[in-house]
Amino acid sequence: MKIQKIIGAGAIGLASIVAAYAHGGATGIVKERMEAMGTMSDVVKALLAMMRGETAYNADAVRDGAETIRRHAGEALTGLFPEGSGGEPSEAKAEVWSNWDEFSALAAQLETLSEGLGLAADNGLMSGSGGQAQGGMMGGGTGMMGSANTMMGGTAPMMGRGGSFDAAALAAMPADGVFNMIAQSCSACHTKFRLEKN
Template structure:
């Protein structure tokens, strides 16, 4: 499975370079690395999603590898890739990252927390995608990662893995909505 994830990352990098060459855009190494990392995380999320949707058989090692891929590419690493100057040719990053650095860094860190919770769930469930990994009615919380909360957020390790996965995807969506150039 690690080979699949590595192959996905490599093919994303080749695709990015080919598009840049074909369109005459020069992608800086930092922007290319950002794009590679984003493609790796998207590919990893698709692997986990397929297991939750039962379109792919559950494989705890593949599930954990995918979760670890997201964890490794989140947090400080993600924040560092978007340090000033954020704006660059061939990048979809918005200057709002620089204007609201604390929120961006918080979302990057939370992404890693949810990914870690998914890795723990894979360790706890080596044979099957157990029922306790699934969301149940009433597991859905109102609002996303940018919503104001009255109470402390629940511990992602204690929630069903599917819920942690959906919360992680909400972080991705919130970050793109807030920090990506509109219309892209």
Template structure:
């Protein structure tokens, strides 16, 4: 299953990155700020991985973890990478600034995916849309409604969809699990391109 294989591999890689961050204790200033943000996001990825591992998940847990990622990604992340900020123990590479467009794209995409995951968790936790109610002459209480032209001619009335049914839902976006797989892909791509190898 694509979700399981990508997510597990990415979570292992991200967890390794967190281990590297803990090994680089003592970071201060902007380097310390961004390393702390990366640790928060990595912990949230781990929480999401555990949440989705069993199939069913708690939408509140998913929302909270996704909001942490959303809060650290995008412009917030970009502001923590002023050009040339490679003071030890930073594990950022100079490619961040030589390919700022791609780095920015990944940071902003990560924020968008996290926001979508918040919405998907909300959607997943909402009550399901009831199925349309099909009625006909056999449906009690619908006798008069079923007396259409065909019934008056002695023909079997056409079943109809009740106007009481809710409108067909708008197209539903990606599942929370699919969004999580995209989040881990974005993290792994960013680390591969812009982080020193362990």
């Protein structure tokens, strides 16, 4: 399925990016954030296998994983990036601090998306396996995102005022759809704010 390929590509990229955070002699806050990234990477890998149908779908495990990500997102995430904590062995770009508003917004978005994933866990997968989600949730085949401001082509708003995601609306989506959005959010943040290692 196309959605599984999208999820797979996004999440595999995310998992490899996060896994690349080798501690490399890091101490203090830099080590703490690398450990937090490693924890999220482990969760993403476990959830990816479920979302791709490689392991049995387990709504409780999805909820637990979503909660782990949520605990490491938002202010918990931004708190791991105090001013002056860049430079080796950190892989954070200077843009984290020079574009703090965008970085903070992405961290907050991850928190909302992970909350939404926990709420959507009982919906199962878009294909209908593992839960109640059926193809009809796609809003007539308009694509996962549908129009820019509606959930899956339907009438329920996915985004609240100011362009932020609405966890209650995400709760109506299939879990793999929300998981894909998490993977895309993390990937976008890493692309903009993480140094590439050779």
